Amino acid sequence: MNTSARQFKEQATLLTQDLRHRQLIQTAIGKYEVVRDRVRSRYQDWNAARQAAAEIKWEAVNHLDEHLTRFATQLEARGAKVHWASTGAQAREIITNLLREKQARSIIKSKAMTSEEIHLNAALEQAGFEVVESDLGEFIVQLRKEPPYHIVFPAMHLTRHQISELFTRELGSAPTADPEELTLIARRVLRQKYVRADVGFTGANFAIAETGMISITENEGNARLTAALPQVMVTLLGIEKILPRLEDLALFLPMLATVGAGQGLTCYNSFYGGPRRPGEPDGPEEYHVVLLDNRRTELLADAEQRDSLHCIRCGGCLNVCPIYRNVGGHSYGTTYSGPVGSVITPHLRGLLEWKHLSYASSLCGACTDICPVKIDLHHHLLQNRRNASASKPSRLERLAFKVFAYVINRPGCYALVKKVGRMAQRLHPLVKGSRLDPAYAWTKTRDLPPIAKQTFKEYWSSRK
Amino acid sequence: MTEREKILGRIREALSVAAPRPGGAHAESTPAAASVMAQSSTPRSWLPKVGEGYAERLELFRQQSSDLKTELRVVASTGGFRDELRRLRESDGWKKIGAHAGTLVKGAIADLGLPVCWTDSGYKVEELENCDAGITECDALVAQTGSVLITSRSAGGRALSVLPPHHVVLARRSQLLADLPEAFALIRQRYGTDYPSFISFVTGPSRTGDIERILVLGAHGPRKLTILLSEE
Numbered sequence: 001m002n003t004s005a006r007q008f009k010e011q012a013t014l015l016t017q018d019l020r021h022r023q024l025i026q027t028a029i030g031k032y033e034v035v036r037d038r039v040r041s042r043y044q045d046w047n048a049a050r051q052a053a054a055e056i057k058w059e060a061v062n063h064l065d066e067h068l069t070r071f072a073t074q075l076e077a078r079g080a081k082v083h084w085a086s087t088g089a090q091a092r093e094i095i096t097n098l099l100r101e102k103q104a105r106s107i108i109k110s111k112a113m114t115s116e117e118i119h120l121n122a123a124l125e126q127a128g129f130e131v132v133e134s135d136l137g138e139f140i141v142q143l144r145k146e147p148p149y150h151i152v153f154p155a156m157h158l159t160r161h162q163i164s165e166l167f168t169r170e171l172g173s174a175p176t177a178d179p180e181e182l183t184l185i186a187r188r189v190l191r192q193k194y195v196r197a198d199v200g201f202t203g204a205n206f207a208i209a210e211t212g213m214i215s216i217t218e219n220e221g222n223a224r225l226t227a228a229l230p231q232v233m234v235t236l237l238g239i240e241k242i243l244p245r246l247e248d249l250a251l252f253l254p255m256l257a258t259v260g261a262g263q264g265l266t267c268y269n270s271f272y273g274g275p276r277r278p279g280e281p282d283g284p285e286e287y288h289v290v291l292l293d294n295r296r297t298e299l300l301a302d303a304e305q306r307d308s309l310h311c312i313r314c315g316g317c318l319n320v321c322p323i324y325r326n327v328g329g330h331s332y333g334t335t336y337s338g339p340v341g342s343v344i345t346p347h348l349r350g351l352l353e354w355k356h357l358s359y360a361s362s363l364c365g366a367c368t369d370i371c372p373v374k375i376d377l378h379h380h381l382l383q384n385r386r387n388a389s390a391s392k393p394s395r396l397e398r399l400a401f402k403v404f405a406y407v408i409n410r411p412g413c414y415a416l417v418k419k420v421g422r423m424a425q426r427l428h429p430l431v432k433g434s435r436l437d438p439a440y441a442w443t444k445t446r447d448l449p450p451i452a453k454q455t456f457k458e459y460w461s462s463r464k
Numbered sequence: 465m466t467e468r469e470k471i472l473g474r475i476r477e478a479l480s481v482a483a484p485r486p487g488g489a490h491a492e493s494t495p496a497a498a499s500v501m502a503q504s505s506t507p508r509s510w511l512p513k514v515g516e517g518y519a520e521r522l523e524l525f526r527q528q529s530s531d532l533k534t535e536l537r538v539v540a541s542t543g544g545f546r547d548e549l550r551r552l553r554e555s556d557g558w559k560k561i562g563a564h565a566g567t568l569v570k571g572a573i574a575d576l577g578l579p580v581c582w583t584d585s586g587y588k589v590e591e592l593e594n595c596d597a598g599i600t601e602c603d604a605l606v607a608q609t610g611s612v613l614i615t616s617r618s619a620g621g622r623a624l625s626v627l628p629p630h631h632v633v634l635a636r637r638s639q640l641l642a643d644l645p646e647a648f649a650l651i652r653q654r655y656g657t658d659y660p661s662f663i664s665f666v667t668g669p670s671r672t673g674d675i676e677r678i679l680v681l682g683a684h685g686p687r688k689l690t691i692l693l694s695e696e
């Protein structure tokens with residue numbers, strides 16, 4: 001087992017036993033489910049909407065070169081600068097150089113999973129910049145020096161008491177159990193940072209090819225402040241964020257809000273198409289957009305799983321996943337967790353190192369059912385398993401299947417094995433669940449159903 | 465070769481193998497699926513329904529506003545804006561407001577008797593931050609979602625509607641649209657040749673659920689959103 005797989009197993013084992021953690025996650029997701037279903041039931045035809053969204057994304061991703069070119073041309077025509085980065089390292093370099101050139105010191109950031117993906121904060125801090133996350137959840141996990149727990153709800157795993165302790169320790173505020181007061185504390189600290197920040201950094205939920213705009217979805221207003229106050233604005237986004245037309249948002253924005261957080265529409269959906277225009281009172285003098293590949297083109301080259309680039313990062317599949325809900329977001333050890341993370345991480349970071357995630361699934365298909373853009377998630381997990389075993393077959397597994405095939409092809413032999421098995425299981429209780437148990441991997445946390453006293457064949461011939 | 469060319473090159477190479485269209489192998493559940501886009505090019509028939517006529521729209525907008533914790537006040541004419549603003553000035557103890565030089569705004573705050581931070585030709589961030597409210601116009605209201613459509617042109621820039629703790633929107637009856645497709649059609653029709661650098665759908669006051677998924681208003685943006693709608 002490789003390191004990532006071992007870590008996943010250790011963490012997952014710890015967390016599934018942590019009842020407090022499970023309780024917290026179940027409550028949070030339980031609340032979400034109620035509102036999500038209420039909002040979704042208002043749609044006249046949710047499934048047709050999903051189909052349409054899938055088709056629009058298909059069109060975008062399968063003509064990605066044309067749409068990206070159009071997006072960049074449009075944006076540049078309006079005075080923005082578009083940068084292209086093949087790798088995370090290149091993106092970090094582009095951004096660091098830009099900040100140096102602007103002699104920036106402090107950067108205010110709104111939520112961006114792409115920035116987590118390329119570990120931007122660490123790089124910027126190392127280069128001597130002050131980096132502050134402004135989304136409340138992100139701000140909290142930044143103070144705790146840990147990655148976000150969930151792509152939409154970064155601090156879902158913390159109680160208000162933990163957050164209060166954290167604020168007391170890091171910000172010197174008085175302890176309080178009131179979420180409203182905690183929010184106010186963060187708001188006050190961050191307002192000061194906004195006023196001082198030289199550069200505002202954002203991610204993007206969508207990029208509109210036709211009009212050269214990016215679209216940001218948020219509830220707090222921190223992204224809006226990030227795009228309004230600093231003199232320089234930088235947006236980092238993956239190349240797959242493209243949508244062809246502005247009108248496509250009329251469908252995608254409400255769907256993202258519905259599955260993402262159970263809202264009809266998220267509080268602020270804002271489109272930015274360049275720096276401040278002549279006649280506008282505020283906004284940045286300079287606007288830079290960094291387009292990130294970072295092995296997305298490898299995912300694109302896999303026609304079978306290309307639709308995983310349709311993902312709008314709503315987090316819906318995480319919320320419904322029985323594995324995610326028990327092992328939690330941090331166990332995955334990846335930027336993108338849950339079903340979609342298990343599908344794409346092997347492509348983005350290496351199949352053999354990350355194939356174990358494809359087995360962290362009950363294959364129940366709840367992810368595929370919820371996905372607003374109809375990504376065939378659970379089948380992709382199976383395909384990853386297939387690809388992994390084709391590229392590096394396990395000898396033990398092959399041996400096991402050989403033995404199995406041998407037995408199953410010989411009825412006499414099969415009958416004998418069943419008999420022996422029935423006898424042997426009488427002794428099983430003696431070792432069950434202990435290390436001596438040959439089925440230990442299974443029985444340490446589960447029951448082993450007993451073999452029937454009589455097989456159907458035996459029953460059939462003993463009739464009358 | 466530039467990075468741009470390299471990335472585009474990799475994309476073209478990847479796309480030389482065609483991917484199956486969505487709704488192929490595993491879409492038995494929606495037989496009409498394949499033709500969904502062909503039937504209609506707007507999502508109007510799938511999104512939540514909006515009734516015909518102004519009265520029904522207003523009712524829906526009212527309902528949405530109350531769910532979102534937006535304060536909606538309907539007044540008979542634009543003259544009613546003044547009374548509403550005076551009421552807010554008293555109840556919330558306003559000392560100073562931010563505003564832009566829109567016709568509706570100018571008329572509504574003319575006799576409010578408060579110092580005004582005008583954003584139109586630039587302003588000091590500290591000054592705007594100290595305002596008790598930002599008063600703006602808008603492009604449209606959307607009944608389907610309870611949203612206000614604003615742009616940097618219609619609402620005095622990017623910050624006026626988000627920096628002060630209270631955002632007050634002035635709107636007219638004719639601006640109340642049915643749904644999102646209608647709002648996007650309006651954006652294109654009004655700005656299609658020269659888009660403002662900032663366009664936003666504002667749906668309720670700023671909020672967060674980041675602490676135990678408990679709703680808190682006023683995370684970074686305004687804690688209060690008031691919409692004054694003139695029936696004139």
Ligand code: SF4
Binds near residue numbers: 371
């Ligand atoms: S795969 Fe689908 S459900 Fe999961 S985050 Fe992406 S869009 Fe949402």
